[in-house]
Amino acid sequence: MMPFPWAEAMRLGLGVLRLSPEAFWKMSPRELAAAAAGLAGPGGPVAVIGRERLKALQQRYPDLPVHQEHEHG
Numbered sequence: 001m002m003p004f005p006w007a008e009a010m011r012l013g014l015g016v017l018r019l020s021p022e023a024f025w026k027m028s029p030r031e032l033a034a035a036a037a038g039l040a041g042p043g044g045p046v047a048v049i050g051r052e053r054l055k056a057l058q059q060r061y062p063d064l065p066v067h068q069e070h071e072h073g
Contacts, residue, residue, distance in 0.1 A: 004029065012036055 009032060013024040017035055027035070049057075
């Protein structure tokens with residue numbers, strides 16, 4: 001049997017979910033898994049895109065300066 005992946009669980013709970021240490025250590029592994037699943041939303045796991053795809057999307061949909069966002073939004 002593999003040991004529980006504590007390092008990954010702590011990165012998720014403390015870093016990604018930003019739980020306090022007290023809240024993290026009070027959670028069961030099942031509760032942590034449910035919270036992690038909540039990040040993905042109803043569609044399942046969050047898709048990860050590569051650097052090239054991100055660059056292509058940034059070129060296709062550039063950020064507008066703040067003053068232009070308010071004029072068009």
